[in-house]
Amino acid sequence: xxxxxxxxxxxxxxxxxxxxxxxxxxxxxxxxxxxxxxxxxxxxxxxxxxxxxxxxxxxxxxxxxxxxxxxxxxxxxxxxxxxxxxxxxxxxxxxxxxxxxxxxxxxxxxxxxxxxxxxxxxxxxxxxxxxxxxxxxxxxxxxxxxxxxxxxxxxxxxxxxxxxxxxxxxxxxxxxxxxxxxxxxxxxxxxxxxxxxxxxxxxxxxxxxxxxxxxxxxxxxxxxxxxxxxxxxxxxxxxxxxxxxxxxxxxxx
Amino acid sequence: xxxxxxxxxxxxxxxxxxxxxxxxxxxxxxxxxxxxxxxxxxxxxxxxxxxxxxxxxxxxxxxxxxxxxxxxxxxxxxxxxxxxxxxxxxxxxxxxxxxxxxxxxxxxxxxxxxxxxxxxxxxxxxxxxxxxxxxxxxxxxxxxxxxxxxxxxxxxxxxxxxxxxxxxxxxxxxxxxxxxxxxxxxxxxxxxxxxxxxxxxxxxxxxxxxxxxxxxxxxxxxxxxxxxxxxxxxxxxxxxxxxxxxxxxxxxxxxxxxxxxxxxxxxxxxxxxxxxxxxxxxxxxxxxxxxxxxxxxxxxxxxxxxxxxxxxxxxxxxxxxxxxxxxxxxxxxxxxxxxxxxxxxxxxxxxxxxxxxxxxxxxxxxxxxxxxxxxxxxxxxxxxxxxxxxxxxxxxxxxxxxxxxxxxxxxxxxxxxxxxxxxxxxxxxxxxxxxxxxxxxxxxxxxxxxxxxxxxxxxxxxxxxxxxxxxxxxxxxxxxxxxxxxxxxxxxxxxxxxxxxxxxxxxxxxxxxxxxxxxxxxxxxxxxxxxxxxxxxxxxxxxxxxxxxxxxxxxxxxxxxxxxxxxxxxxxxxxxxxxxxxxxxxxxxxxxxxxxxxxxxxxxxxxxxxxxxxxxxxxxxxxxxxxxxxxx
Numbered sequence: 045x046x047x048x049x050x051x052x053x054x055x056x057x058x059x060x061x062x063x064x065x066x067x068x069x070x071x072x073x074x075x076x077x078x079x080x081x082x083x084x085x086x087x088x089x090x091x092x093x094x095x096x097x098x099x100x101x102x103x104x105x106x107x108x109x110x111x112x113x114x115x116x117x118x119x120x121x122x123x124x125x126x127x128x129x130x131x132x133x134x135x136x137x138x139x140x141x142x143x144x145x146x147x148x149x150x151x152x153x154x155x156x157x158x159x160x161x162x163x164x165x166x167x168x169x170x171x172x173x174x175x176x177x178x179x180x181x182x183x184x185x186x187x188x189x190x191x192x193x194x195x196x197x198x199x200x201x202x203x204x205x206x207x208x209x210x211x212x213x214x215x216x217x218x219x220x221x222x223x224x225x226x227x228x229x230x231x232x233x234x235x236x237x238x239x240x241x242x243x244x245x246x247x248x249x250x251x252x253x254x255x256x257x258x259x260x261x262x263x264x265x266x267x268x269x270x271x272x273x274x275x276x277x278x279x280x281x282x283x284x285x286x287x288x289x290x291x292x293x294x295x296x297x
Numbered sequence: 298x299x300x301x302x303x304x305x306x307x308x309x310x311x312x313x314x315x316x317x318x319x320x321x322x323x324x325x326x327x328x329x330x331x332x333x334x335x336x337x338x339x340x341x342x343x344x345x346x347x348x349x350x351x352x353x354x355x356x357x358x359x360x361x362x363x364x365x366x367x368x369x370x371x372x373x374x375x376x377x378x379x380x381x382x383x384x385x386x387x388x389x390x391x392x393x394x395x396x397x398x399x400x401x402x403x404x405x406x407x408x409x410x411x412x413x414x415x416x417x418x419x420x421x422x423x424x425x426x427x428x429x430x431x432x433x434x435x436x437x438x439x440x441x442x443x444x445x446x447x448x449x450x451x452x453x454x455x456x457x458x459x460x461x462x463x464x465x466x467x468x469x470x471x472x473x474x475x476x477x478x479x480x481x482x483x484x485x486x487x488x489x490x491x492x493x494x495x496x497x498x499x500x501x502x503x504x505x506x507x508x509x510x511x512x513x514x515x516x517x518x519x520x521x522x523x524x525x526x527x528x529x530x531x532x533x534x535x536x537x538x539x540x541x542x543x544x545x546x547x548x549x550x551x552x553x554x555x556x557x558x559x560x561x562x563x564x565x566x567x568x569x570x571x572x573x574x575x576x577x578x579x580x581x582x583x584x585x586x587x588x589x590x591x592x593x594x595x596x597x598x599x600x601x602x603x604x605x606x607x608x609x610x611x612x613x614x615x616x617x618x619x620x621x622x623x624x625x626x627x628x629x630x631x632x633x634x635x636x637x638x639x640x641x642x643x644x645x646x647x648x649x650x651x652x653x654x655x656x657x658x659x660x661x662x663x664x665x666x667x668x669x670x671x672x673x674x675x676x677x678x679x680x681x682x683x684x685x686x687x688x689x690x691x692x693x694x695x696x697x698x699x700x701x702x703x704x705x706x707x708x709x710x711x712x713x714x715x716x717x718x719x720x721x722x723x724x725x726x727x728x729x730x731x732x733x734x735x736x737x738x739x740x741x742x743x744x745x746x747x748x749x750x751x752x753x754x755x756x757x758x759x760x761x762x763x764x765x766x767x768x769x770x771x772x773x774x775x776x777x778x779x780x781x782x783x784x785x786x787x788x789x790x791x792x793x794x795x796x797x798x799x800x801x802x803x804x805x806x807x808x809x810x811x812x813x814x815x816x817x818x819x820x821x822x823x824x825x826x827x828x829x830x831x832x833x834x835x836x837x838x839x840x841x842x843x844x845x846x847x848x849x850x851x852x853x854x855x856x857x858x859x860x861x862x863x864x865x866x867x868x869x870x871x872x873x874x875x876x877x878x879x880x881x882x883x884x885x886x887x888x889x890x891x892x893x894x895x896x897x898x899x900x901x902x903x904x905x906x907x908x909x910x911x912x913x914x915x916x917x918x919x920x921x922x923x924x925x926x927x928x929x
Binding site: 046047048050051088089091092094103105106108137138139140141 | 439463
């Protein structure tokens with residue numbers, strides 16, 4: 045019994061836990077968490093380790109000495125703003141199932157929990173006269189619709205040459221394309237639709253994701269903050285973060 | 298990949314074989330055959346993963362064999378019937394599906410069988426089997442844990458090797474502990490239970506030299522000196538003889554190196570046999586109840602003044618058996634070395650010499666002189682004390698005429714010197730006086746504080762006569778009285794009983810004793826089944842019925858009111874519609890549709906209405922449903 049106790053203690057001794065969360069964690073939406081268990085022992089493998097994270101269990105049969113094993117857990121978090129994982133427990137019944145040895149871990153890193161996206165319409169944009177229908181591009185681009193056919197000036201890329209029409213003329217004709225990017229849009233948080241702030245922010249998350257997916261640069265305004273429209277992933281995450289933390293900045297300062 | 302269930306099965310069969318093989322040829326033919334058959338069938342069942350024997354039949358078989366073998370229990374035949382039962386139970390378990398509970402049962406039964414084998418044979422092969430058993434069990438338990446954790450999945454073979462190596466490490470790591478607990482610790486000289494024994498001063502105690510006046514006071518030391526397994530004896534007779542001090546050297550009494558040859562014999566008295574368990578000490582002298590006759594069980598050197606020495610005693614813990622005669626006299630021939638026994642200290646005060654001359658004049662015969670000396674002590678109002686002791690250059694003079702208080706050494710040495718001065722040969726006897734009788738263990742506990750010195754005076758007609766001058770002290774407890782013990786004292790006695798049994802059974806380790814304990818335990822167990830007669834089963838029948846009813850009632854109480862109601866309802870429905878197929882999966886609504894019985898429909902409606910709303914039945918509904926059930 046004494047020996048099994050020592051082995052049980054050794055088994056969960058010198059173990060490290062690393063948690064990796066996805067870039068985007070939305071309120072109430074299932075997200076995968078990658079759990080890596082590292083065995084820092086140089087002699088003994090770690091056996092039968094259960095990792096409990098937010099009430100969910102992940103099992104590792106064996107982690108080699110000086111090795112690590114990973115697994116993933118589907119978790120749901122609730123709320124918005126800064127969040128941390130609750131206390132994490134490592135447990136093992138090794139070696140003979142008479143006793144359970146546990147070790148508690150505190151994971152200090154926090155992450156930002158975005159509001160859950162809620163389908164909604166964009167607020168009326170005063171810069172656009174027509175709320176519905178085609179929106180005309182204001183600049184030339186390379187990947188939009190064909191706007192008109194022009195003469196080749198020698199500067200256009202060859203791929204824009206319209207070979208079929210050029211064949212009927214003496215000179216090369218090129219397609220003039222519209223810029224496929226939508227009209228830049230700045231969302232005003234205070235104008236977002238919703239019964240309360242949380243609903244409005246959820247709507248904002250939905251719109252940011254939708255417009256950027258549609259290749260329309262989105263910016264954000266509200267609470268003394270102005271973010272110019274952009275399309276990059278980093279920009280999108282920044283917008284989502286601002287939406288998540290809206291009205292909560294003082295909490296985490 | 299390796300199937301963990303297969304590994305577990307192999308280990309389980311190995312454990313079973315390790316438990317049963319050592320007893321296989323001692324048990325009856327029927328259990329032997331059943332075991333072999335079960336082993337083969339169990340393997341086959343496990344391979345096919347189909348178990349044909351479960352439920353009542355195997356339980357009945359076990360019960361029948363249990364009754365048959367229980368009837369064979371007797372004082373002489375306890376182990377074999379028990380082993381027969383164990384093997385039958387093991388066989389039944391082998392045939393059943395292997396789950397965690399069954400695996401653990403197999404393990405426990407095998408362990409009991411293996412333990413039982415040690416009662417039948419003291420062969421060294423038991424150790425081999427035990428060793429293998431422990432290793433297999435360790436591996437088995439680890440794999441069982443794996444199986445539970447992984448829900449019986451297969452594991453890669455490299456993982457299997459790693460698990461195996463760690464499982465083997467466990468018994469290997471246990472070996473030093475096994476050595477500590479079973480080999481080294483039982484043989485230590487360190488007393489384990491002495492936490493209740495207080496640690497007193499370090500002065501008082503048995504000494505091979507008596508020198509009154511050497512210290513101003515004497516501390517009390519409660520260390521255990523020896524224990525004596527004995528019947529209870531009168532306090533007046535509790536003198537434990539150790540050493541005889543026959544020569545005066547300066548102010549001290551010592552034992553002369555001179556070999557005295559005297560022909561002596563014990564006076565008449567009651568013969569007492571005892572076993573002494575001395576604690577390890579530096580003295581070679583053996584303590585025996587006065588007057589010792591024989592000591593056996595140890596190599597001893599006996600001297601004519603009934604002093605026993607043994608060099609073996611210094612080696613460590615042991616025991617010796619003694620025979621004593623409860624007498625105050627040692628009969629001897631009148632040719633003792635009178636001159637030797639009449640030597641007095643060179644320096645004696647004038648007061649002492651004049652007192653001796655005065656006493657000598659009071660009688661012609663030695664008995665009269667002794668009587669006068671006793672009177673002097675009794676009338677002198679001497680007090681027994683261990684503090685403020687005489688400590689001058691002549692402590693005897695100071696004790697006799699000034700302080701008039703001292704401990705046994707003052708009383709005894711002054712009395713002996715006075716005897717010698719009045720012409721009576723005398724000597725001091727050192728040992729212990731009294732003893733705490735431990736009724737739990739049936740032994741006397743003698744502690745260092747009980748060290749005592751008394752006197753033996755030689756009388757022509759009688760021989761050596763024991764006189765305890767300390768008894769003349771005014772504050773001495775009346776003879777025959779042992780001090781009353783308080784709660785602490787009683788607790789100490791109880792704790793000492795543990796120490797005593799520990800020493801007796803573990804430290805004074807011998808197989809004979811162990812086997813005797815085992816037999817006594819057996820006899821104790823047999824007390825229940827010794828007079829077993831089949832007709833006694835009749836008396837047990839009401840008890841069994843009561844037990845069955847009790848278990849039934851508990852089960853009944855455990856199920857909810859609603860469950861009981863539905864059970865009763867279904868029972869009635871089955872009786873009313875014997876052809877209807879009612880399985881546990883059949884819903885009440887479904888049943889109502891199939892049977893088209895208004896009562897059944899009503900029951901289903903009311904019951905389901907409460908069930909689907911997730912609430913308990915109201916009292917009205919419950920009464921209504923009961924009426925429906927009774928109508929059915």
